[in-house]
């Protein structure tokens with residue numbers, strides 16, 4: 001049996017590449033947190049140089065010749081010779097490294113540079129276009145980016161649709177054919193459920209969340225919840241940024257950010273829990289595999305499942321607030337004095353169709369994703385043109401959410417993703433939502449008294465379960481295989497649908 005020891009010349013190189021990537025990530029983290037505004041241009045150059053070096057080191061001839069000894073190029077799988085087979089970690093490492101190598105190799109380096117430059121440019125124009133609410137300003141850049149992404153799909157190769165090639169970058173193995181039935185099932189039940197909620201006689205008042213809350217105390221509370229979740233501050237930090245995110249340089253240095261608004265109690269609180277879920281995943285990766293695919297997270301969908309599990313299944317549950325609400329009340333005595341836990345629970349779970357995805361509740365969120373999934377697929381396939389985007393966006397928003405954006409800034413221009421070429425990214429948010437409920441339901445089956453543990457503020461049992469079942473495996477299995485190992489099923493909308501129908505049915509007395 002051949003083991004990872006055989007692969008050492010390769011893993012040494014991968015570790016070196018990872019260290020370069022980690023250095024680039026620290027530069028990006030700094031850019032979003034502490035870098036002075038004027039440093040942007042120089043920083044972009046620094047990061048581009050490091051990314052270029054990392055790319056060169058991956059597609060180098062010596063890597064190719066090492067991989068060709070061990071991988072069958074026709075299948076991309078570790079090649080077994082008679083009587084001499086690979087152990088499972090080695091097989092996974094070879095499969096995933098080959099995947100990364102081939103992808104990097106398929107894209108000509110002048111194309112990579114051009115794409116990177118055009119996306120960087122488009123992102124700057126998009127920022128300005130959104131501020132000025134001028135879609136026409138962004139249109140030429142969007143056309144260019146779209147053209148380049150179609151070209152990228154062509155280089156990468158695909159079945160059925162060029163969109164599949166792009167989707168696969170973020171969620172290995174995902175395809176339109178696999179996702180369409182999932183979204184159809186969501187649409188069939190979420191749209192009517194939302195209609196019943198908006199017509200319900202139960203009206204939830206969430207004004208208590210918009211009183212004045214001291215920002216330092218909000219941060220302290222966020223820190224307290226992160227600590228209870230098992231987020232390790234010896235190997236992590238909490239900082240402020242405009243858009244909350246998680247950044248990992250090594251399992252021993254995983255940083256999360258949040259934002260804090262005086263009149264938005266939910267914002268800091270739930271972004272801390274959400275990013276904490278991402279952070280636990282990265283802190284839970286197996287250090288011995290650092291630098292190799294086995295020490296890396298498996299997909300965006302699975303990553304998002306971890307943040308959503310903590311944010312929604314735990315953080316928006318009654319059990320969680322049974323313990324934490326008295327603590328929050330103590331922290332904000334004046335504001336929450338007369339508000340009981342039921343009122344608070346209802347306020348943080350209020351459903352309201354809104355225009356902006358990042359502000360959406362857990363039910364309408366998937367409808368925001370669904371319209372983006374449909375639109376970006378049609379854009380990449382050339383079924384609709386870039387100039388038609390605002391009209392189609394508005395029409396679909398009305399169809400799914402019952403409201404029409406009054407401006408493009410609140411419509412087709414709201415998200416940054418397409419400007420930097422991230423077509424195929426959006427569906428992973430919904431995959432994360434669905435996986436989160438699948439995983440949480442399984443955790444409830446396997447951890448006796450999980451709800452009681454949560455209700456007494458003990459979150460470590462859940463954290464350990466996630467680490468054992470998901471985090472430590474890195475890319476050992478494909479996302480679908482991992483989900484199947486943990487829950488007995490690949491992606492399945494049913495647990496999520498039952499969860500929201502039960503939760504909101506009760507809350508809105510449907």
Ligand code: ZN
Pocket residue numbers: 274278304307
């Ligand atoms: Zn997230």
